[in-house]
Amino acid sequence: MNAVNPDTNDLESEYEALLSFMYLSPVGIIRSDQAGLVDMMNPLAAQLLMPLVKGGAIENVFDSLASVAPELRNLAASFEGERGAVCENHRVFVTPAKEGAVVLACSIIKVGENLLMTVLTDISRQVAAERRARQTESWLAGIYTSVNDFAFFSLDAQGRIESWNPSVERLTGFGETDVVGHTLSCFYARDEHVSHRSPEHIALTRDEGWHVEEFWCETRSGRRYWGQVLVAVLREEEGEITGYSVVLRDVTERKVSSDNLARLLTTDHLTGVSSRAHFFEVAESEVARAERHGRALSVVMLDADYFKRINDTAGHQAGDEVLKRIAGEAKGLLRTSDTVARLGGEEFILMLPSATAGEALVVAERLRVTVERARIETAVGQLKATISLGVATLSPANPTLQGLLAAADRALYEAKRAGRNCVRGEVLEPAGEACSACEEANTPGE
Amino acid sequence: MNEEFEAVRIGELAGLDAARLDEMQFGVIGLSPDALVTVYNATESKNAGLRAQRVLGKHFFEEVAPCMNNFMVAQRFEDEEVLDDIVPYVLTLRMRPTPVRLRLLKAPDCATRFVLIERKAAH
Numbered sequence: 001m002n003a004v005n006p007d008t009n010d011l012e013s014e015y016e017a018l019l020s021f022m023y024l025s026p027v028g029i030i031r032s033d034q035a036g037l038v039d040m041m042n043p044l045a046a047q048l049l050m051p052l053v054k055g056g057a058i059e060n061v062f063d064s065l066a067s068v069a070p071e072l073r074n075l076a077a078s079f080e081g082e083r084g085a086v087c088e089n090h091r092v093f094v095t096p097a098k099e100g101a102v103v104l105a106c107s108i109i110k111v112g113e114n115l116l117m118t119v120l121t122d123i124s125r126q127v128a129a130e131r132r133a134r135q136t137e138s139w140l141a142g143i144y145t146s147v148n149d150f151a152f153f154s155l156d157a158q159g160r161i162e163s164w165n166p167s168v169e170r171l172t173g174f175g176e177t178d179v180v181g182h183t184l185s186c187f188y189a190r191d192e193h194v195s196h197r198s199p200e201h202i203a204l205t206r207d208e209g210w211h212v213e214e215f216w217c218e219t220r221s222g223r224r225y226w227g228q229v230l231v232a233v234l235r236e237e238e239g240e241i242t243g244y245s246v247v248l249r250d251v252t253e254r255k256v257s258s259d260n261l262a263r264l265l266t267t268d269h270l271t272g273v274s275s276r277a278h279f280f281e282v283a284e285s286e287v288a289r290a291e292r293h294g295r296a297l298s299v300v301m302l303d304a305d306y307f308k309r310i311n312d313t314a315g316h317q318a319g320d321e322v323l324k325r326i327a328g329e330a331k332g333l334l335r336t337s338d339t340v341a342r343l344g345g346e347e348f349i350l351m352l353p354s355a356t357a358g359e360a361l362v363v364a365e366r367l368r369v370t371v372e373r374a375r376i377e378t379a380v381g382q383l384k385a386t387i388s389l390g391v392a393t394l395s396p397a398n399p400t401l402q403g404l405l406a407a408a409d410r411a412l413y414e415a416k417r418a419g420r421n422c423v424r425g426e427v428l429e430p431a432g433e434a435c436s437a438c439e440e441a442n443t444p445g446e
Numbered sequence: 447m448n449e450e451f452e453a454v455r456i457g458e459l460a461g462l463d464a465a466r467l468d469e470m471q472f473g474v475i476g477l478s479p480d481a482l483v484t485v486y487n488a489t490e491s492k493n494a495g496l497r498a499q500r501v502l503g504k505h506f507f508e509e510v511a512p513c514m515n516n517f518m519v520a521q522r523f524e525d526e527e528v529l530d531d532i533v534p535y536v537l538t539l540r541m542r543p544t545p546v547r548l549r550l551l552k553a554p555d556c557a558t559r560f561v562l563i564e565r566k567a568a569h
Contacts, residue, residue, distance in 0.1 A: 015495070016495060016496055016497060016500060019494070019495045019496060019540065019541075020496060020500065022541060023494075023496075023510070023511065023512075023513075023538075024509070024512060026512075038543055040538075040541040040542060041538050041541060041543050042538055042541055043511065043512065043513030043537065043538045044512070044513060045538070046513060046536045046537065046538050046543055047513045047516065049536075050535070050536050057536070057543075057545055058536055058543045059543070
């Protein structure tokens with residue numbers, strides 16, 4: 001029974017054994033009150049939450065998760081049953097990266113009147129595996145639909161193209177001398193910076209026997225298409241893989257990644273705007289699209305001013321009403337091609353495809369004024385709120401989604417520092433009559 | 447010698463006997479190069495609620511404190527030849543979330559690596 005310790009009969013040893021048991025638990029367990037105030041937690045819970053909190057204090061489980069899963073507080077608060085599951089394996093996307101994303105599963109159980117047990121599990125590996133499974137699935141589904149346009153060829157042990165046939169030329173336009181001896185990267189579109197990808201296909205195929213991936217390709221004449229590639233082990237000699245077969249297909253029509261998105265939780269529970277996870281999914285493709293077509297793309301990051309004060313004085317429910325109103329006003333102002341998303345807590349983002357910095361500043365200022373004028377009805381009476389906004393535009397200085405978000409975040413910080421209830425942005429062109437509130441920000445090259 | 451959390455040197459720690467280490471006001475954990483616990487002082491034992499005899503000889507990052515088996519602690523002992531750094535951390539001593547400071551110590555001329563743990567504020 002007590003293999004660990006022979007003298008575990010007394011209470012103290014039992015207690016010690018229980019502590020050790022909890023220290024070693026491979027899932028995070030947290031006990032809190034209904035508002036999320038942490039009473040007890042085990043080490044793994046702390047380890048999972050630590051990267052999410054600034055300053056290292058984990059006092060409230062909902063505060064700690066607010067930056068990545070603001071909906072949890074609301075789920076718990078609006079749970080009406082006496083006891084039961086508030087949520088089960090709710091997915092929390094901690095990092096937006098498509099590859100190597102950190103994803104947590106969160107289950108919350110209401111145990112009693114003011115007592116919640118939360119279980120956190122790191123499911124990043126599982127999610128990555130599911131992603132691959134989905135690709136496999138879509139591949140198999142696709143195989144039955146359109147098989148008109150595909151190329152079949154083989155690779156040597158190093159992943160270099162070793163055989164060619166007319167199907168390759170029909171799809172890609174490349175002749176035998178163009179491709180034989182090259183890696184798969186010769187099919188990639190020129191702006192796909194993915195020199196590491198070809199070896200990765202091969203490595204994954206080696207591990208799993210086969211591998212499916214999709215990316216932008218370009219034909220010899222420069223026509224772009226969304227290519228799906230299946231690599232499978234073709235030959236093994238004395239345990240060594242000596243060759244691979246490849247099927248490359250043009251799946252541009254199916255690229256509208258609707259099936260992929262539908263699986264994600266696309267909506268923020270409280271405000272009805274896009275969820276954080278959905279935003280990153282959309283944003284990555286919007287950035288790619290803007291680059292592809294050389295079009296402008298701007299974002300507006302915004303944050304409710306003194307939101308903690310609203311929560312503290314008027315209560316969380318009134319705070320929720322404020323957030324809903326801000327989201328609603330934003331939705332009302334935008335075009336259908338624009339996206340509003342709740343990034344976390346009281347922070348929102350607007351994505352404005354084709355909008356220049358000047359145009360984005362106009363939208364931001366209009367929203368600022370609209371929110372400032374709004375009278376927000378809550379259970380504790382009418383409230384007023386203001387927002388601070390930061391604008392950023394895709395540019396050589398901010399060429400990636402990450403750079404764009406960082407620039408918007410800096411601008412938002414500037415707006416906060418300038419006294420809140422204003423718009424700031426890094427603008428490369430004169431914004432004209434954009435808005436009087438952001439003149440200072442219009443220094444070129446800022 | 448200065449026995450303060452921030453000042454004490456790895457060579458001095460390695461030279462102290464168990465009784466002196468027990469008197470330290472902060473937790474002292476000593477590890478062999480393969481991460482087996484060789485030192486576990488009374489302060490740490492009291493804070494964590496684990497007796498030294500349960501912990502000594504165990505693999506620290508696998509069997510005792512998997513919460514430090516990450517890039518912030520375990521990986522640094524792996525990667526760095528010389529280590530003397532203080533990192534803010536959250537431990538769950540007896541399942542109560544507790545902000546602490548960890549000091550990580552490793553030197554080429556010392557077989558024992560040390561993790562010092564200082565609770566930020568007394569309860």
